[in-house]
Amino acid sequence: MKNLNKFNTIPEPTLRRLSYYVVYLQKLLDAGIETVSSTQIANNLMFDPTQVRKDLQLTEISGHPKIGFNIKTTLESIKSSLNWNNIENAFLVGVGNLGNAVLNFSLLKYMGVNIVAAFDNNPEKIGNIVNNVEILDIERLPELSKLMKVNIGIIAVPEHAAQETADKFVAGGIKAIWNLLPCRLKVPDEIIIEEANLMQSLAVLTNQLAK
Amino acid sequence: MKNLNKFNTIPEPTLRRLSYYVVYLQKLLDAGIETVSSTQIANNLMFDPTQVRKDLQLTEISGHPKIGFNIKTTLESIKSSLNWNNIENAFLVGVGNLGNAVLNFSLLKYMGVNIVAAFDNNPEKIGNIVNNVEILDIERLPELSKLMKVNIGIIAVPEHAAQETADKFVAGGIKAIWNLLPCRLKVPDEIIIEEANLMQSLAVLTNQLAK
DNA sequence: TAGATTGTTAATCGATTAACAATC
DNA sequence: TAGATTGTTAATCGATTAACAATC
Structure with a gap:
């Protein structure tokens, strides 16, 4: 039992x-x-x-x-078991190379992750549509967090803005943060953090190469 | 002792x-x-x-x-210990969003990883320079593998071309492959493989969200 | 039935955590 | 010296692997 x-x-x-x-x-x-x-x-x-x-x-x-x-x-x-049968809405912040890679990651939908909006602070990007997702002004994040039920916050901004973005997500009531940057975020205990960054992984590789 | x-x-x-x-x-x-x-x-x-x-x-x-x-x-x-004091040359294949993100990843140099050339099969991209790295025709990979001492092969192509790219790296004498795609590569035992993909990481997050 | 495959239990291996001794 | 910090050893926890029983 x-x-x-x-x-x-x-x-x-x-x-x-x-x-x-x-x-x-x-x-x-x-x-x-x-x-x-x-x-x-x-x-x-x-x-x-x-x-x-x-x-x-x-x-x-x-x-x-x-x-x-x-x-x-x-x-x-x-x-x-992976919870891929439920659809979870997500916000993405930072539409640079990394953000674009995520927006175009075709397995996302299959995994039940639905990016409902992307945010950036670059006026040239705001209003653009990438893979059916509209890029909005980052200023609108707090307001939209209240309106939409979004559980996942994806951080793909430049590193210096990562913590600040996390804070906005937490204030907006997000449950889980997917952090794509090589830094550790300070968030309340109940927030789920998953780190996926290139540095960690490459460190394992470079170490093995020394053998 | x-x-x-x-x-x-x-x-x-x-x-x-x-x-x-x-x-x-x-x-x-x-x-x-x-x-x-x-x-x-x-x-x-x-x-x-x-x-x-x-x-x-x-x-x-x-x-x-x-x-x-x-x-x-x-x-x-x-x-x-991480072998970040030695410079290791790398080839990158696939200059889409993911490849661009890697080419612009500023910590790379700090980690001793030096991308000496990037390859793509899209004629519109060939000849371009991204962050001081020239994009070459993928056809030239075998020839250049022989000429340059390159230990790391980075795979950032569309998924269906990943295994084929790995085979080219192995044939070219590469020691370690950094695979950024959600698939498993078949390579000889002595080749070091490090996987860094979005799917694996996101699977951990979506599972936790179900609790 | 024989044999292939699953399923379970125990052994092993490896990483983390706890307790505390050593040091300056 | 007292106290803060490192360093070491043992205990715990968790994941993998091995052995083999159960099943169809």
């Missing part, structure tokens, strides 16, 4: 792998395939088969001995 | 934190400050002080009881 709860905590490394499973399973499903074994998934994505089974169990799906996992239900189960 | 070796393995989570320490310590150094305690570092970056000391010890620096760590030597020690 342990962990039968839907809101079961899934370890971060598992969540990251699950996102790859989704991409792969969707490909198989589109090809009309109905079942897949943990070994097939593991071989294709270069993970360990036991690990794949452990990961899938955490999403509360079960397979069938000798047959494998039903792709359709497994996909549903993973997407539900 | 354990781990006195310079090429001591540093855990990945530590490497990621070390990159933040570098940014913070550099800021203090620029402000003319000479020493800092593990607690100060921890408070500023929201890490645990014990963890900071453990991390610093892995870079083989020591502090002084009651005084703290000398900022200059600590910085040198961390940068040396």
